[in-house]
Amino acid sequence: MNKALNPTHIAPPYKNRYSHAIEVRADARILYVSGTVGVMPDGSVPAGFAEQVETVMKNLTEILKSGGMDWGDVVKFQGFLTQQADLTTFAEVRQRYFAPQKPAMTVVWVVALADPRWMVEVDLVAAKG
Numbered sequence: 001m002n003k004a005l006n007p008t009h010i011a012p013p014y015k016n017r018y019s020h021a022i023e024v025r026a027d028a029r030i031l032y033v034s035g036t037v038g039v040m041p042d043g044s045v046p047a048g049f050a051e052q053v054e055t056v057m058k059n060l061t062e063i064l065k066s067g068g069m070d071w072g073d074v075v076k077f078q079g080f081l082t083q084q085a086d087l088t089t090f091a092e093v094r095q096r097y098f099a100p101q102k103p104a105m106t107v108v109w110v111v112a113l114a115d116p117r118w119m120v121e122v123d124l125v126a127a128k129g
Contacts, residue, residue: 002028002075002127004101017091018105022075028127031067035080035121036060037113045117049086052119053093060122061097069126072099076125079107083119090120 004019006012013020024030036059038052039045046052064070081090087107103124113121 001025001129002073002101013102013105015091016102017095018077018102020104022101022104022127024075024127025129028129029067031064031069031073031126031128033060033063033124033126035123036063037115037118037121039118045115049083049119050089050093053090056120056122057093057097060124064126067126069128070099071097072101073126073128074098074103074124075127077103077105078123079105080110080113080121081107081119082110082112084109086119 002025003023005021005023006019010020036056037045038055039059040055046055061071064073077094079090079094081087090107113119
């Protein structure tokens with residue numbers, strides 16, 4: 001099992017939504033997932049931010065399944081948003097997918113993504129012992 005590391009002599013993670021670090025066992029299988037965007041299986045892109053985040057998370061669920069993993073195996077999660085105002089919606093949708101153990105996490109705002117229709121992109125690392 002991956003182990004969360006949250007030293008008590010530093011400030012806790014922001015709103016306790018992530019872990020400062022995750023220790024991965026030496027014998028773990030590791031899955032590196034490329035940036036994933038809110039594109040539907042038919043190639044369409046939802047117009048709304050919340051719908052794009054839901055699509056990203058569903059796409060990531062399928063990618064994790066293909067590697068024999070699930071959200072409980074995610075050790076690092078990175079989100080790239082084009083609008084800072086979307087952070088609350090992003091956090092609300094994202095939190096529904098995580099197991100009790102929270103991964104290490106980074107969220108940043110970017111000027112744009114590769115396609116102007118995209119409002120969010122996520123990459124992650126998962127590890128399963």
